[in-house]
Amino acid sequence: xxxxxxxxxxxxxxxxxxxxxxxxxxxxxxxxxxxxxxxxxxxxxxxxxxxxxxxxxxxxxxxxxxxxxxxxxxxxxxxxxxxxxxxxxxxxxxxxxxxxxxxxxxxxxxxxxxxxxxxxxxxxxxxxxxxxxxxxxxxxxxxxxxxxxxxxxxxxxxxxxxxxxxxxxxxxxxxxxxxxxxxxxxxxxxxxxxxxxxxxxxxxxxxxxxxxxxxxxxxxxxxxxxxxxxxxxxxxxxxxx
Numbered sequence: 001x002x003x004x005x006x007x008x009x010x011x012x013x014x015x016x017x018x019x020x021x022x023x024x025x026x027x028x029x030x031x032x033x034x035x036x037x038x039x040x041x042x043x044x045x046x047x048x049x050x051x052x053x054x055x056x057x058x059x060x061x062x063x064x065x066x067x068x069x070x071x072x073x074x075x076x077x078x079x080x081x082x083x084x085x086x087x088x089x090x091x092x093x094x095x096x097x098x099x100x101x102x103x104x105x106x107x108x109x110x111x112x113x114x115x116x117x118x119x120x121x122x123x124x125x126x127x128x129x130x131x132x133x134x135x136x137x138x139x140x141x142x143x144x145x146x147x148x149x150x151x152x153x154x155x156x157x158x159x160x161x162x163x164x165x166x167x168x169x170x171x172x173x174x175x176x177x178x179x180x181x182x183x184x185x186x187x188x189x190x191x192x193x194x195x196x197x198x199x200x201x202x203x204x205x206x207x208x209x210x211x212x213x214x215x216x217x218x219x220x221x222x223x224x225x226x227x228x229x230x231x232x233x234x235x236x237x238x239x240x241x
Contacts, residue, residue: 003030005064006160006191007052012061014051020059021047022215028208029160034182034192036206036223038199040236044215045195046088049164052193053085054078066159080110082159088168090149094138098129098148101137105155114157122151125184143174147181154185161185162193167201179205199236203227 007029015021021044029035037045050056052063054075063071070078079085084105092101102122106115123130126147132140137148146166153161166182167175179201186192186205196202203209206223211232219226226232 003032005029006031006066007193008062008064009048009052010062010064012048012051012058012063014047014056014058014061016047016056020215022051022058024061025212025215025217027210027217027220029191029193030207032189032191033207034186034194034205036194036196036202036209037212038196038202038209038226038236039212041197042214043212045212046164047215048212049085049087049162049193049195053083053162055085079156082157083162084153084156084158084160085162086149086153086164086166088164090145092137092145092149092152095136097134097136098140098144099133101148101152102129102133102155105152107156111155111157115155118155118157122154125154125188126151126181141174142170143177146170146174146178150178150181150185154190158190160191160193162195164195165197166194167196167198175201199232200227 005028009025009027012025013020013022025048039045051058054073057072062069065081065083070081102119106112106118128144129147129151132144137145166178170178183205194202203223203226209223209226210217211219
């Protein structure tokens with residue numbers, strides 16, 4: 001039997017003021033899965049994630065998370081419900097240490113009592129963060145900062161982890177390391193919704209994927225199916241070359 005949906009986006013429309021970006025977007029993220037959303041720059045991927053996590057209000061449609069509608073809820077309520085979002089650009093506190101950034105990730109009341117257990121888990125998954133725990137975040141490399149941003153989100157013990165462009169701006173070897181971590185995190189049972197311009201890597205990781213183009217879902221299928229699709233290969237030849 002297929003896993004039940006943890007997240008369902010139904011006919012979602014959203015944008016900025018009078019500028020509509022998303023048009024009737026629907027997708028499903030089953031419990032325990034890794035779902036990727038891919039597409040070119042300007043396709044609406046980040047807007048979709050912001051709407052799901054409460055940073056933008058939808059103009060139409062619904063978002064059902066863990067059995068209840070969260071469309072229009074405040075971002076902090078959505079975090080408390082079990083959804084963590086690692087934004088593009090990471091959003092770290094650069095003057096604070098890696099450890100302090102991680103501790104801030106455990107601010108929801110229901111997870112504070114598990115802070116030490118969560119820290120041990122992060123340091124096991126990311127040994128480099130354990131080594132750099134007392135270093136200021138702003139002095140860490142780009143790859144280490146991305147790991148820290150993901151680790152901070154995992155500290156909240158989310159039911160769903162949303163990652164927006166985790167490979168952006170990183171050297172190829174570091175990109176491979178970040179994706180290895182995402183794969184390892186998923187293997188521990190974390191449900192992940194991943195937005196990526198590195199289409200080949202994203203589709204290789206994904207159980208299921210959606211292609212977004214000008215704010216609409218234009219294709220969907222398993223990661224393997226889309227990776228083998230000739231239309232996808234032609235459209236994103238620069239990524240898949």
